[in-house]
Amino acid sequence: MSRNRKAGTVTIIPDLCIIDIAEEGKGVGKADELVVFVEKAVPGDVVDVRVVKKKKNFAEAVIEQLHKKSELRTDPFCQHFGTCGGCKWQHMEYDAQLKFKSKNVEAALQRLAKIDTTGMEPILGSAANKYYRNKLEYTFSNKRWLNKADMDERSAAPDADSPELEMNALGFHVPLRFDKILDIQHCYLQAEPSNTIRNELRDYALKAGLSFYDLRNHEGSLRNLIIRTSSTGEVMVAVVFAYVEQDQINGLMAHLKSRFPEITSLLYIVNQKKNDTIFDQEVRTYAGRDHIFEEMEGLKFKIGAKSFYQTNSDQAYELYKITKEFAGFSGDELVYDLYTGAGTIANFVARSVKQVIGIEYVPTAIEDAQFNSALNGIDNTLFYAGDMKDILTREFITEHGKPDVVITDPPRAGMHVDVVERLLEMEAEKIVYVSCNAATQARDLALLKEKYEVLRIKPVDMFPHTQHVENVVLLKFKGQQIKDL
Known part of the structure; x- marks a missing residue:
């Protein structure tokens, strides 16, 4: 590595090799012991970069000159690329995007939850990577x-x-x-x-x-x-x-x-x-x-101005099918659907189980969930609005019964520690954990490992040309054997 040089008060790092890509979407290089995060860089690039922020062990930089283009590079298709905050990966081939998304999920689960990911299933890419949002x-x-x-x-x-x-x-x-x-x-x-x-x-x-x-x-x-x-x-x-x-x-x-x-x-x-x-x-x-x-899949869902619905409709269907497959329903299960939103997953699986109980913080979302059940003639769902940690109490579980399967799809911040503790108390046979943030999912899985083991892992790409990725994990209770797996 050539020595860094300064132009006035500007630090230039020459001939930096980009070796990886970070979870937030920036390219990663190393200059001696300094980790450098580079905007719009792709693994395989060789670049001169200008440092814009420097800390003790890392720096943030922008490309000054591109000496060697990575084989993973492609031409951005949008005139707003680089200024708009969206689609930050559109300068990288889609297959490469999937590779690095899968790698980031794997790294988070290994690093934060100490989970063996050797059996992780291939990431499911999106059939459409343009015009996919609803x-x-x-x-x-x-x-x-x-x-x-x-x-x-x-x-x-x-x-x-x-x-x-x-x-x-x-x-x-x-x-x-x-x-x-x-x-x-x-x-x-x-x-x-x-x-x-x-x-x-x-x-x-x-x-x-x-x-x-x-x-x-x-x-x-x-x-x-x-x-x-x-x-x-x-x-x-x-x-x-x-x-x-x-x-x-x-x-x-x-x-x-x-x-x-x-x-x-x-x-x-x-x-x-x-x-x-x-x-x-x-x-x-x-x-x-x-x-x-x-x-x-033959179900209709009412969407209002305030409704939550997955923004990639086609890929949401694939995500829900994977969730249902991981759960492996036999038909007589009691299911808790945590963070149910507008009850999309709850209604999607309702016809395959005995009963689904959905819990969601937003009251208007619960109104949508109830409407959607009625609209589709589904009569084995119950929905409750309120803070998850306040609703999911010992008394609630005593009243409604211990679930056979828990499906949880929390926001990016993951589950509150009180909710994780309640899951450990419940000892449901299976938990299917759907997450849009592998890091917070890994944090929660590290706690759940006390009583659960990870059986299956499958990432799903909902948002092409971004660093974001969904991940579905199946956990089984260590004290029981799962049937029909």
Whole structure:
């Protein structure tokens, strides 16, 4: 390794070999004993890098010059790559993405839970790695992120008579800049009519003189846009306003209704809080229904503006099939479905078991779960809303019975330690642990190892071109033998 050199106060590390990729998606190299995390680097690259942050044992850097391209590199397909915070791995071949996602899951389970992963099953890739999302949320802002071309244009025409740059934007937050929005022209995450609706709404708002939200001063008319689509061909559009007149709302909504007759659920929300959450806000229906329907294996699921549903519908079906397979139901099981959300997994497995009891923190999600059971003629589900550690008590288990199988699909933070302790007390025959964060899953598995052994592990890629990955683990209680495995 060549010695580091300094250009003024800038540290340059030359000829750095990228040997791995970190869980957060950055390339990893080593300069002597210093671990260097490099934005947009791919294993196999040889690069000169500029250090932007340095700690005792690691540094963060950006590429100054690419000397040798990795064989795993490919050309990014999106014009917004590198500025937008999404799809950070689209410069790496998809097969390589799957390899490193699987490797990161394996490393987390080995390092944090001391689990033998030699029998880990191959990762299940996504059949579609573009236009796979069924939901996107955009932000309006009067502070558009200016790219190099914008800055060059501003510098070339500094006089007062030159036209001003358009500063309004509808798109995504720039990483680490909460008040700067990247104006999106085409997004490869959601299929049409998503892009057309977003661009038409932006154009209408600019022509109509509607103000875009100021994220610092909390002023302006237009705040957020939510677009949901389903495999049944239905489309939901929800526009979030802030400080606005009703006639402005009516004008915009009427334009969307006329321009896009395929919208089956046209909604709006007025949110004047300082945060963007809509769970405590009234959703008003302008046209159509207040929901759309998703369908999976003959089951229909109601999706509202506030509903939780896996954002990759096709891959969610694969994930649920794996969960059901891991559980190995015989037909007479009592199942607890923890963090049930809108009851998708609970309803998906209900016809294969005696009874499913779902628990979820969000009351509106439980309402959706109950509705979906009734919609599909499922009468062997019970749902409860509340904090998991407060609901899942000894008294609750005494009342409803000890489960044969527990399915748990917690948020990224994993399960509360009290919930893990309750699982250890329950001693269910099987636990199927679905996770979107291998590190917190491994932390919980390390505790569960007291009474459980890991039988199967299978990662599932729900989000191509990102570092995120789902992982399904089957655990069996050490004190019993599992039947029919």
